[in-house]
Amino acid sequence: MWTKICGVTRIEDARRIVSLGADAIGLNFYPASKRHVAPSVAKAISDAVRGEVCVVGVFVNEAPEKIIELAMSLSLDAIQFHGDEDAHAIATVARKLPSIAIIRAVRLDSENVDATADHIAQVIRAVSGTTERGSLNTESILPAFSVLIDAHVRGAYGGTGHRVDTETVERLRRTLQDLLVCNRLQLPPMILAGGLTPTTVGQAIRSVRPWGIDTASGVESAPGIKDDELVRRFIREVVGTVPAENESGRPWWTAASDLGESFSYLTISPTRVSRIWEPW
Secondary structure (H helix, E strand, C coil): CEEEECCCCCHHHHHHHHHHCCCEEEEECCCCCCCECCHHHHHHHHHHHCCCCEEEEEECCCCHHHHHHHHHHHCCCEEEECCCCCHHHHHHHHHHCCCCEEEEEEEECCCCHHHHHHHHHHHHHHHCCCCCCCCCCCCCEEECEEEEEEECCCCCCCCCCCCCCHHHHHHHHHHHHHHHHHCCCCCCCEEECCCCCCCCHHHHHHHHCCCEEEECHHHEEECCEECHHHHHHHHHHHHCCCCCCCCCCCCHHHCCCCCCCCCCEEECCCCCCCCCCCCC
């Protein structure tokens, strides 16, 4: 299962995370974040692990032009939109950077399920056809588009350590699926975040059955400072956990479907992927 350690701020942490088997690191460019990194620091970190791990740039309400500039100068593998960006802004970046994966993060709670599903559907329609199709016959792949689900905390844009209620995620799945069926579109691969630690991630995987897992505060000794032992335990728990299956025998975020075309996958070689669920 694809595993991302987000909020990396130090070269030594990035190298250790790679050695412990993570598939991706996240570099946070949101100035108000406790895990913010300057472009010069981000370049040093990404250069230190380039070709060994997927490097994801995390942005919050940044201008598309600035995102494109940083993504190109740092050779990012993926861009994560974690703010209030609309579908047009996300599609603008996707069209300019067709070989870079797009991750749309949403902050979910029991009161915004319908609005969140509607927004995801709008983004999927907007970015459809903006990416180059990569090889499906490789373990070094990342979905061209995926959705990251984080907990909604008023006034915060992630990294809070709050968990997402399992039933709320299930409600989102059902609502989103109904919206996408009308347009002959499929559920995108889903990355679960929000309060995941070595002691909680196993149950979260079994309950939610995501495509990928993301954590920041759950493996830290202080904001932005990763704890080697917590990272080791977290990855070991992810690798050792088998999610529950639905009727199709696959996690529901990647269940087989005859509705429309599959999401394209981008080759992010030689990124190591611990475990990739079979694409639709």
